[in-house]
Amino acid sequence: MDNIIIYCKSCVTPSSRPRIVFNKNGICNACLNSNQKDNINWEDRLHELNIILDEHRANNGSWDCIIPWSGGKDSSAIAYKMKYEHQMNPLLVTFSPMLPNKIGNENREALINAGFDHIYFRPNQKVHRILAKRFFIERGNPKVAWDAGINVIPVKIALKMNIKLLFYAEHGESEYGGKVLSEESMRSRDFTEVIEHQIGDDPRNWEADNVSLRDLNPYIYPNNKELNDAGIKAYYYSYFRKWSMFENFKYVKKKYNFNENPRGRTLGTFQGFDSLDDKFDDLYYYMQYIKFGFGRCIRDTSRFIQNNHMERKEALELCHKYDGEFPEYYFDEILKYLDLSKDDFYSIVDKHRNDEIWKKTNEEWELKYPLPKK
Numbered sequence: 581m582d583n584i585i586i587y588c589k590s591c592v593t594p595s596s597r598p599r600i601v602f603n604k605n606g607i608c609n610a611c612l613n614s615n616q617k618d619n620i621n622w623e624d625r626l627h628e629l630n631i632i633l634d635e636h637r638a639n640n641g642s643w644d645c646i647i648p649w650s651g652g653k654d655s656s657a658i659a660y661k662m663k664y665e666h667q668m669n670p671l672l673v674t675f676s677p678m679l680p681n682k683i684g685n686e687n688r689e690a691l692i693n694a695g696f697d698h699i700y701f702r703p704n705q706k707v708h709r710i711l712a713k714r715f716f717i718e719r720g721n722p723k724v725a726w727d728a729g730i731n732v733i734p735v736k737i738a739l740k741m742n743i744k745l746l747f748y749a750e751h752g753e754s755e756y757g758g759k760v761l762s763e764e765s766m767r768s769r770d771f772t773e774v775i776e777h778q779i780g781d782d783p784r785n786w787e788a789d790n791v792s793l794r795d796l797n798p799y800i801y802p803n804n805k806e807l808n809d810a811g812i813k814a815y816y817y818s819y820f821r822k823w824s825m826f827e828n829f830k831y832v833k834k835k836y837n838f839n840e841n842p843r844g845r846t847l848g849t850f851q852g853f854d855s856l857d858d859k860f861d862d863l864y865y866y867m868q869y870i871k872f873g874f875g876r877c878i879r880d881t882s883r884f885i886q887n888n889h890m891e892r893k894e895a896l897e898l899c900h901k902y903d904g905e906f907p908e909y910y911f912d913e914i915l916k917y918l919d920l921s922k923d924d925f926y927s928i929v930d931k932h933r934n935d936e937i938w939k940k941t942n943e944e945w946e947l948k949y950p951l952p953k954k
């Protein structure tokens with residue numbers, strides 16, 4: 581990271597976002613990539629998608645693809661399109677949120693009622709808590725093991741049930757600013773990239789006195805040879821159809837009874853329709869703010885700007901109002917889950933404050949390079 585943090589001149593993402601790159605005009609690669617979308621021939625991409633689907637569509641009534649599914653607007657939009665627009669027979673697979681909440685459960689139930697088969701996997705909570713606490717302390721991220729689980733379980737089920745096709749939502753690195761390894765990495769999912777960028781290391785390394793190899797089974801990815809031999813392929817839907825989280829929201833809203841955060845907006849941001857099924861999410865995004873100096877409102881408004889749903893001026897106002905809000909709503913439940921006292925919690929948070937980003941003045945933490953007013 582450079583010593584001075586700059587913010588993209590088109591969206592509001594800072595240069596402290598891991599792996600983001602700015603051009604000489606101060607525009608981030610997520611914005612540049614989103615401009616590229618206008619040059620893509622989406623008819624050709626749809627044709628490409630249809631070829632893949634035709635190859636896999638089952639004629640004998642069995643499931644022909646797996647959608648790793650949270651119940652949120654993006655994976656639900658894909659599931660709905662697969663079934664009702666592409667005439668596939670998808671099986672939805674969910675790795676349970678860490679602390680599921682009511683709205684998430686209701687939204688999952690609503691899509692299942694719209695005509696879907698579903699497998700819900702809930703991992704051993706004794707081990708999941710140990711890992712959540714360990715990674716919150718070590719990496720300031722309680723969701724590392726969860727991230728591994730959501731990647732692993734759908735693929736393990738695909739192997740076991742001999743379903744050769746998986747569809748993921750979007751390629752995060754190209755959509756939101758990051759490192760794009762190749763054109764192919766935006767199309768089909770490369771798990772090495774996921775381990776490196778999302779999880780950080782191989783979960784086989786997580787064995788410890790209180791965690792055995794057997795305990796880690798939900799987090800350990802099948803080996804590549806096994807997947808190749810079985811002919812399993814995983815793709816990103818965002819490569820084939822133009823991606824917008826807001827369009828996905830409008831789509832699910834129209835198709836079935838998908839509901840937003842009953843409190844109107846989610847803590848730390850202006851919107852109430854994205855990433856709303858896990859009580860841990862407020863803490864997760866707060867820790868991004870602590871570690872990288874930007875929270876959920878910067879993330880969300882940047883995506884809105886990139887998809888032409890918001891002006892930068894409005895984004896700046898919203899971010900000054902909401903970015904970095906403390907996760908107070910589920911705070912007590914989170915402390916209980918992590919088995920931490922308030923004092924422990926605050927000292928872990930402060931340990932993850934990067935001193936290139938934060939300074940302490942009058943006993944208050946302040947960003948050294950805050951988002952400009954305009």
Ligand SMILES: [Zn+2]
Binds near residue numbers: 590592593607611
């Ligand atoms: Zn940008």
